[in-house]
Amino acid sequence: MALLEITDFTFTYPDNTERTLDGVRLAVRQGEFVVLCGPSGCGKTTLLRSLKSELAPVGRREGELRFMGKPFHEHDPYALARHIGIVQQDPDNQIVMEQVIGELAFGLENIGVPTEAMRRRIAEMVHFFGMEDWLYRSTSVLSGGQKQLVTLASVLLLQPRLLLLDEPTAQLDPVAAKEFLQLLRRLNEEFGLTVIMTEHRLEELLPMADRVVVLGSEGRIRYDGTPRGLAGKLADGEMGEYFDYMPSLVKLAVSLEDQGRMPSGPGDAPLLQQRLPLSVKEGRAWLDRCLPAVHDREADAPRKNVRQPWSGGANDGAAAAVKPLLECQGVHFRYDKSSPLIVKQLDFAVCTGDFTAIVGGNGAGKSTLLQLLAGLLRPQLGTVKLAGKRMEAVKEQELRERIGYLAQNPLAYFLHDTVGEELQRALRRSRHPDALQRMQALIERFGLQPLLAKHPHDISGGERQRAALACVLLAGPEVLLLDEPTKGLDPVMKQSWGSLLEELHRDGLTIVLVTHDIEFAAQYAKRCAMLFDGAMTALGPPSSFFSENYFYTTTINRIVRDRFPEALTYKDVLDQWPIPVSLSP
Structure with a gap:
């Protein structure tokens, strides 16, 4: 039985003739990590808020929402509030208390958790998140990443079965975003927490997701399956309108095959059809197989600047x-x-x-x-x-x-x-x-x-x-x-x-x-x-600035910097990709 079932769900905002969501059908099993993506205005946030009764938007709705086998309206409101937690895009819209300790205790106090149990839960969560040094700080002086962690911790203290996240990394720097996503992965893998997350930046997220659900601009589900399956559809020429949503590495591989520049060995299917790389680790292995000779031949060659040269400035x-x-x-x-x-x-x-x-x-x-x-x-x-x-x-x-x-x-x-x-x-x-x-x-x-x-x-x-x-x-x-x-x-x-x-x-x-x-x-x-x-x-200039960084650089640069040191985007790599050669056996 699915933890969450959405059946023919349709939603229309007041004074609006067009449906924001149209016949959405979705079943999420316990412990899944689901990424919800699609163009701006397709209804992603509307769908998430509809799953959180206290934040549900006003409008006309049809269809059915079921949680743990029962329709939403048959659940006790307090139990449903505990079991389904949400982290919104802007933590300032969710934090209500002046001190971190007060924010962590706020939700527990509202559902009547006894003081002893409350202290035990908070102590455990503070240790898990490493918040000891800023437990008594004012929430107003925290950085964006710290505020987002406080929001996540306060939701997890209620011990939800389902966690909803609406673009939680939109305001985080690259390091804080990576740490936040890795924390979500731990919660999902080690504690079996079910996660549904909307996001536009998918470079780091797709490798850790179990499923990807793509909402179209008309408010209907266009794809529901694995991340690699979505990438495969792009490789097969389907869903081309979502090409820009894919990680840079997938766009590079798809572009190479479309241009007939993907190498293949005797009797081998094109590499793209064997296994599309999604992560940096997979990307490096993929590149080693695609260009085994390039590294030996060009490792000591001078760097080629593929970016537009810097015209200088007052700091130069x-x-x-x-x-x-x-x-x-x-x-x-x-x-x-x-x-x-x-x-x-x-x-x-x-x-x-x-x-x-x-x-x-x-x-x-x-x-x-x-x-x-x-x-x-x-x-x-x-x-x-x-x-x-x-x-x-x-x-x-x-x-x-x-x-x-x-x-x-x-x-x-x-x-x-x-x-x-x-x-x-x-x-x-x-x-x-x-x-x-x-x-x-x-x-x-x-x-x-x-x-x-x-x-x-x-x-x-x-x-x-x-x-x-x-x-x-x-x-x-x-x-x-x-x-x-x-x-x-x-x-x-x-x-x-x-x-x-x-x-x-x-x-x-x-x-x-x-x-x-x-x-x-x-x-x-x-x-x-x-x-x-x-x-x-x-x-x-970007070419030298990012190629010399470890965290503050692009995913493509992390993968290809040994061969194309100043390449920052998949188009930069395309510009330097050599004539196709046969793969080594």
Whole structure:
């Protein structure tokens, strides 16, 4: 008997004629690790929230949800709340207490667990998660990764049978994301916890999943099976629209076979049909078999730079004479006198024409740096300059016109009921001489016409990002500062967003973004920087910056760096892949 059964489940939001979910049928057995993926707006979050009665969305529903053999409505609400736990994308929306210890105890107190049992459960969980050193810290000062662990621990303290996770790594740096996923794997394998998780970044997740369920944009299940089976369908030419959702290694192997460049031995089926590699370990073995001679022949050959060469910047000695557009000199910043320095002795410059990605751990100060560059925060020590002028001497109107800033949450930019009204508000604020023509051009360029009459809360995350960016660009800024612009975007939207930024950069816009998305930074940025311990600790072009890192690099680079040291994406490897040779016996 399945632990969870979903039968012909259909859901429609109020005042909406289109179904968000349409006839979903799914059975999940005890102990399975299920990854739920699909394009933004396909209903993944709606489905997860429908399985958590306290968070179930309001709307018209049909079909049946059964848990442990009984319909949801026949379960005791308190028992169901204990047995089904959920970790949401943004931990700040789930944490309610001021201290970590209080947050851990909150759920247990609400279901009436005796004090002695509560202390025993918390002690065990704290040891398991390694939280001893920050048990009495304020939850507001925790990093994003720590907050996500507190949220997960507080849910697990209720000893659920089923754990639901809605893009839990979206706000985590690469190291924290890996640790979080490995922890989930331990819980699944060692304790038999059933997991259903939605996620867009599948590089690390697919190798550990038992099943993948793909929801289509129409709200129906398009695929339900093993990760390798999904990759096989792509290799066979099926479900091509989901090519971008697959790990880079699968995209490389499928592309090689499509181009007739996959080697095979006498009497052998193409390697792709034998076993598609999903993990780094499998990928290295696959590469050893595909290119056994390349390593011997080219191991000592000089590196070939496959990436676009770095044009330099104010932080490069060869370009020291270039006058920076934005500059930090000896900057120190803390949010209050009792808190530690977030930024200290920071020197950093952005020149006209730069396209820079800033990476670093959760809590490293990346968002703070971006707000300092935007003039939204003022340092306690040091100076921030715009075109050589101290930021405090620049008038607010000039700041708005010359610097465009897009925060992590685009909803912060919307005050009106429709996207069209919001653009009109931005138009009235703009002093650009061709503001009206500019607005019309942005609407067409960003594909906003179908969204003008819609409420900002009723459109997808990618659509909100485009609409908010259009409002920011109406002022005609010289530099665009972006804080986690790809958070919550599916792979197709992410590529569209990256292409849009490339187009804006070609038009002369200087771009600085902070991100945890290493693949995105490697593909689109021209310069990368790492913020650590309050200062810049590394800076350079993507090809050398990422190829010299162990954690802060792409999955493809981990696999191929012995042969193609500066290759960061599967397309880089395709560019260097040799003429096919026969496989060794």
